[in-house]
Amino acid sequence: MNNRNNRWLGVLIIVVVALVQPQIAQGQSGEYRNLSFAEFSRLLEAKDFLLLNVHVPYQGEIPGTDLFLPYHAVERLKDRLPAAKDNKIVVYCLTGPMGYVAADSLVKLGYTQVYHFAGGMREWVRSDRQLIYRSD
Numbered sequence: 001m002n003n004r005n006n007r008w009l010g011v012l013i014i015v016v017v018a019l020v021q022p023q024i025a026q027g028q029s030g031e032y033r034n035l036s037f038a039e040f041s042r043l044l045e046a047k048d049f050l051l052l053n054v055h056v057p058y059q060g061e062i063p064g065t066d067l068f069l070p071y072h073a074v075e076r077l078k079d080r081l082p083a084a085k086d087n088k089i090v091v092y093c094l095t096g097p098m099g100y101v102a103a104d105s106l107v108k109l110g111y112t113q114v115y116h117f118a119g120g121m122r123e124w125v126r127s128d129r130q131l132i133y134r135s136d
Helices: 003-020 037-045 097-108 120-126
Strands: 024-026 031-035 050-053 088-092 113-117
Touching: 031 037, 031 097, 037 088, 037 113, 088 097, 097 113
Parallel strands: 031 113, 050 088, 088 113
Antiparallel strands: 024 031
């Protein structure tokens, strides 16, 4: 094989490995798993986790949300989170970036089952689902 074919083979291997591996994100403090819309929807059907909205300012929430904490205050407000570090927590925001920060903070606090719905509320609405709004 010549160098050009070797390069294409290398690129193909990287693409295949990326598609086969689970969506694990490496944050500054550890690992959490990114969820696609389909994965998130399946999890919601048999909800056994804390669903955490971290978007600021508040712009609604996905039905079933258990808790709202501003993404930048997760560590400061840790007393509102489950005491057991092995509780499953799914975090989301409007589009993703605030959720990444919050997921990283949760891992830093020692939580071992952290998931991030990367599409957030925007993907939820794009999929013909409704947000709800709290009245306080």
